[in-house]
Amino acid sequence: MEPADRTTTTAATTAPPRLAPFAVPAPGAGAGAAAARAYAESVARTGWGGPGREVREEDVVDLLLVVSELVTNAIRHGDGLAGFEARPTEEGLWIAVHDHSRVVPRAAYAFPTTHPGGGYGWPLVARLARDIAVEVRPEGGKTISALVPLRAAGAP
Secondary structure, eight states: OOOOOOOEEEESSSTTTOOOSSOOOOOOOOOOHHHHHHHHHHIIIIIIIOOOOIIIHHHHHHHHHHHHHHHHHHHHHHHSEEEEEEEEOOSSSEEEEEESSOOOOOGTTTTOOOHHHHHOOOHHHHHHEEEEEEEEOOTTSEEEEEEEOOOOOOOO
């Protein structure tokens, strides 16, 4: 997959248009990366895929890596996870990770070129996802959202 060509930073959080919420509640504040991964995989397999359109296993692995990185960063660097969303789109799965910190990651402004003892997460997210946005929420904290492309099993 191609690296993301840009990250946007805005002041409000909005979900992609015309997306109904998934039937099962997403993990909320206090949840961990494992709960977010399980939820995202469930949405990918049943909400995006399902009978007649199974999702490619490689794309599920990419999705789980992106979710792990963003949720772990929210917990470690964003004063804790405030919420998680995953919604299917025609192109894949839109995810949003909400945390309690208004600090925008430095990598959102300049793609890191070195990795002194860490910092591999943001380049990984940028490589596997697209339409990455960092949005400072008026009520506090921020949301990092991204679209992880999914393909049907058997598709090129």
